[in-house]
Amino acid sequence: MQRHVLSVLVENEPGVLSRVVGLFSGRGFNIDSLNVAPTLEDGVSHMTITTYGDSMILEQIMKHLHKIVSVIKVMDFADTPAVEREMMFVKVQAEGPMRGEILRTVEIFRCKVVDVSCNEMTIEATGDYGKLEAIISLLQRFGIKELARTGSVAMRRSKKVD
Structure with missing residues (x-):
């Protein structure tokens, strides 16, 4: 299994963390670490999610993350210099x-x-x-x-x- 570090920009509003975490747990995908903090832009937070899994499952997770209205941007650092x-x-x-x-x-x-x-x-x-x-x-x-x-x-x- 490959280690994935995801960067997720979200609108800072009640329930967004719960929806993102629920997406992972609902598909039996474990979150190894989760870090959330505000960005320079008012009302926007940056989540860094670390997880392990194969790229096919992760691709599905990323597609579903994009469907959450509060999610602004999702990036997997597995293939990106970070x-x-x-x-x-x-x-x-x-x-x-x-x-x-x-x-x-x-x-x-x-x-x-x-x-x-x-x-x-x-x-x-x-x-x-x-x-x-x-x-x-x-x-x-x-x-x-x-x-x-x-x-x-x-x-x-x-x-x-x-």
Whole structure:
């Protein structure tokens, strides 16, 4: 199954989120992450939806999204150059000599320690999906106690001028 990141511009009105999410669940399609925020244009919001599935099912979902009156524009970034980022907090067990190793890992990935206690550290990390998965993989050996992720935010890359 392929990972798809969808950018959906919608009118910011009651019920639009419910209609979009209902479209996915009604067809048995799971949403991996969902991020919604206002745009510069009044009354318009930007949804970034991350999901997995084959391209035939996704094509049907996109066609149905276009039929929702409140949906302005839909774009799948699978075949479009895009910038994608996500933010997460990871709380890890951090006692004694492990602290130094955790700090080196944090430095390598350009993360920030945002909270510390005598036996835990909370780390803030920002990056694309692959980077965050790599950080989680490395921090698991210390004992991850809690994890919170924002979900992806994506935007089409600017066209390059020759």
